[in-house]
Amino acid sequence: MDQKESDGDVAADMAEGENKLKLYSYWKSSCSFRIRIALNLKGLEYQYIPVNLLKREQFSPEFQKLNPIGYVPVLVDGDMIISDSFAIFMYLEEKYPQHPLLPSDLAKKALNFQAANIVSSSIQPLQNLAVLKYIEEKVSPDEKIPWTKFHIEKGFEALEKLLKDHAGKYATGDEVSMADLFLAPQILAGIERFNVDMAKFPLLSRLNEAYSELPEFQNAKPENQPDAPSA
Numbered sequence: 622m623d624q625k626e627s628d629g630d631v632a633a634d635m636a637e638g639e640n641k642l643k644l645y646s647y648w649k650s651s652c653s654f655r656i657r658i659a660l661n662l663k664g665l666e667y668q669y670i671p672v673n674l675l676k677r678e679q680f681s682p683e684f685q686k687l688n689p690i691g692y693v694p695v696l697v698d699g700d701m702i703i704s705d706s707f708a709i710f711m712y713l714e715e716k717y718p719q720h721p722l723l724p725s726d727l728a729k730k731a732l733n734f735q736a737a738n739i740v741s742s743s744i745q746p747l748q749n750l751a752v753l754k755y756i757e758e759k760v761s762p763d764e765k766i767p768w769t770k771f772h773i774e775k776g777f778e779a780l781e782k783l784l785k786d787h788a789g790k791y792a793t794g795d796e797v798s799m800a801d802l803f804l805a806p807q808i809l810a811g812i813e814r815f816n817v818d819m820a821k822f823p824l825l826s827r828l829n830e831a832y833s834e835l836p837e838f839q840n841a842k843p844e845n846q847p848d849a850p851s852a
Contacts, residue, residue: 641695642667645687647674648846651745651806653694653704653793657841658802663720671848674681674750707741710799721800732793736783738798740807744776748810773811777822780804790823790831797835809842812823 644667645658646653660667672678672693679691682705687695688704695704698716703709714723723730746752748769756765789795792804811817819826832838843849 640699644668645669645670645672645684645693645695646698646846647672647693648843648849648850650674651810652692652741654806654809654841654843655706656694656696656709656713657804657846658805658838659710659722661837661841662722662797662802663713663717665713665717669847671846673848707737710737710802714799722797722802724793724796724798729787729793729798732783732787733799734778736792737803737832739776739779739783740803743779744773746809746817747772769815770817773807773815773817776807776820777811777817777825781822781824784824788828792828801828801832804828807836808832 625680638821642660642665644653644656644747646657646669648671672684678684679688679693684695685691687702690704693707694706696701696709696712697703698712701712703712710722714721723733753765753769756768784792784800787793791797792800804825805828808819808825812819812829819829839845
């Protein structure tokens with residue numbers, strides 16, 4: 622290989638690195654977890670950029686330029702900067718239509734939106750680190766877990782009712798869809814972080830078992846991320 626070819630290869634590698642999707646993520650963030658699953662399912666390579674929430678890196682001037690509210694995830698795709706997992710999911714679904722994660726059927730699509738919104742609007746924000754810190758400081762440290770479990774279980778009860786007549790192998794049928802990407806991280810958080818008794822939620826328990834068989838879901842799990850603490 623002559624020098625010209627070698628220089629060309631280096632330039633190509635650099636260009637590829639610059640064009641690669643960038644995901645600003647925190648290993649334990651369920652919102653980031655959703656997007657990691659989506660990227661895996663769509664077969665999209667991305668650069669993982671850790672943001673340590675415990676060290677308050679989300680409030681650094683650099684990160685605030687990407688997302689002024691200081692939440693992960695943030696996706697950078699060339700000149701595009703998208704924050705909020707729901708918005709990122711919708712962007713990926715339109716920009717990268719391979720392995721579609723929203724059904725074409727309008728009723729099923731609406732069902733996916735409903736299930737995803739229960740998680741992203743009525744459960745996850747109430748277990749957010751900032752909310753739990755506020756409860757600990759303003760109410761009592763002993764109230765954090767009861768508060769969280771109450772809201773998770775309320776949401777899980779609603780999801781069981783919403784999905785019972787529609788679920789197949791997965792949440793809204795026999796194909797993985799948007800709802801599954803939002804459910805999987807929330808179910809895992811309920812079990813591992815907040816000790817939710819899943820015996821009360823047989824449908825969600827069954828779905829959790831189905832997700833455990835999918836490598837795209839398993840590779841996106843918190844403990845498999847580069848910023849996860851070593852055991």
